[in-house]
Amino acid sequence: MIPYGRQNITEDDIEAVVQVLRSDFITQGPVVPRFEAAIATHTGAAHCIAVSSATSALHIALRSLDVGPGDIVWTSPITFVASANAALYCGASVDFVDICADTFNMDMTLLAEKLDRAQAEGRLPKVVVPVHMTGRSCDMKALDALRKTYGFRVVEDASHAIGARYAGQPVGSCAFSDLCVFSFHPVKIVTTGEGGAVTTNDRVLSRRMAALRSHGITRDPSEMLQNDGGWYYEQQDLGFNYRLTEMQAALGLSQMKRLNAFVARRRELAGRYEQLLQNSRFLLPRLDCDENQPAWHLYVVRLPEGSKPLERRSLFEKLRLDGIGVNVHYIPVTRQPYYRGLGFEPSQYPVSESYYERAISLPVFYDMADDQQDIVIKSLITAVYR
Template sequence: MIPYGKHKIFPSDIDAVTKVLNGGFLTQGEQVPLFEQAVCDYTGADYAVACNSGTSGLHIACMALDVSKNDIVWTVPNSFVASANCARYCDADVDFVDIDPATRNICLQRLEQKLIEANKTQRIPKVLVVVHFSGSSCDMKSIAQLTSQYNIKIIEDAAHALGARDAEGHKVGMCAYSSLSVLSFHPVKSITSAEGGMVLTNNADVASKLRRLATHGITRDVSLFDNEHVDDPWFYAQLELGFNYRLSDIHAALGRSQLLQLDNFVAARVTLAKRYNELLAELPITLPLMDESSSWHLYTIELQTHDRKKVFNALRAGGVGVNVHYIPIHYHPYYRSLGFELGMYPNAEEYYANAITLPLYPTLSFEDQDKVVKQLSEALR
């Protein structure tokens, strides 16, 4: 079976992990700060806080922006549930903005219209979680211009997009137009730390809060306390309610080693995406826009006339491990229980009804890619 996504581990990655295993610290050593700095150096962000998943990163990102009960957070329905769950963890309300059918990212026209309507009812969101679907950056400059007049903070869900650039050439993660950017290092993402995530920001105070929230709310910064014990050499104190979202040194060492391969990984993905677009051009399907600034986490087609389930099953039977990204968030029973209904976001729903994700990963051979194309052609016949 050719999987839809797959990681690549090098001997240097194994050596990096083995070195940690043979060292003195498996966690809370030097590897996490080194990994954080390496990601800052790559993206151009000023601060980075590692955590144990992208989901954890989204959670503390919302908390760092003081999202709480009676607040509202907007995101898109065309994403994994974590993009919305992060607000619900903070007891905030969630609403969605439909996608652009061409880019599959947030629709600027729908966003502008929804902001005008929300302003009339005094239900402006505190935060907008922008999702860079499949690795293609949203139009961040335009989004920032639309939201700034309402004092809305932006979190970039960049789980798909490490290694990508926006329309102005900024690396995703730089936070050129956002308060925070959240990365994921799951094995099918741009690079992997096995499990892990990271939150990037250019605000020192926000970074400090993120770090506390990821480590139980605890700090050793004595300047934050008026306490008779602050002179004790062992002093630490919990300033707020946080979580144990730490990343281990083992994971960080793997992620830091993988980061050295990131540009090569992305270049391979771009080459494969271009080749798909050429090989599939004559089939009755809608292809993704060719974005050479994308990190190409996913390659997703849309069927035009065929039964998706039959095509999906035929591809799986032929040894092609296709998938579907994503079931719209508002389709899930939990969000249905909050009042969301089918038909509310037609662009995302139409996309989902016809979408199939084809295999795409840096080590996908042309031979296997040809097999994918052949099996898809046969399934469509």
């Protein structure tokens, strides 16, 4: 089976983890700060907080912005459910903005229209969470202009996008946002097994997230209300156990050394898909441009408009039988039974629905060989034109 995504683990990665296992610290030691520093250096952000998952990163990012009951968070329907769930964890409500048909990201024109209506109704969002779908940055300049007009905060869900660039800067620089979240799940570009991180240029938000990931506790005497001695700590907020282990950080730190190579190979594979499928029936995603250089966590093609859901299902099953580990990213959050129970209807987001019914994710990963990609393409074309 050729998987849609797979981690690349080297002997150096393994040795980095083994060194931690032989050290004095397997949690709350010196490697997590080094991993955070590597991410901050790559992105150009002032601060980075590493945590146990991108979900926990989204949660503490919103909590650091005091999102709570009575607040509203807006995000995209085409994302993993965690992007929306994090708002509900905070006691806030959530709403969605439909996507652009050609980028799969939040449509900034629709966002502007929805903000105008929300302002008239007194229901502006406190936070907007744009999702950099497939590793392509949203139109952050347009979003930045809107946040300056309407006063909301921005948390980038860049779970797919470490290594991507936008407007001449790495995604994660927070040039157009308050906070930016990454994922290090095994199918992502860099892995720590499970893990996530948040970058920011705001020292206050950084310190608050550092406390929230560890039960809301501080050991910094300058922040304490009292100090009984060297053993003393204070819980100053209701936090969580969202810490990353030293072993995970060691793996991530070793992986970060190969980030540029990881992304370069994914861009090569995206270019080959573009070249070899350009005369097929499939609608292909945009390639890189000077403004927006994706990291290609996913490569999603779509059947033409008017294709029936059964056609995509038949294609999916045929490719799986051929040993091609295709997948579908994502089922719109608004289709999920839980969210339908909150009153959302898929028909409210027609572009997301059209995307979902016709999209299929093709394999793309660092170790994928050209001949494996050729097998994928042959199987794909044969399945459609049989």
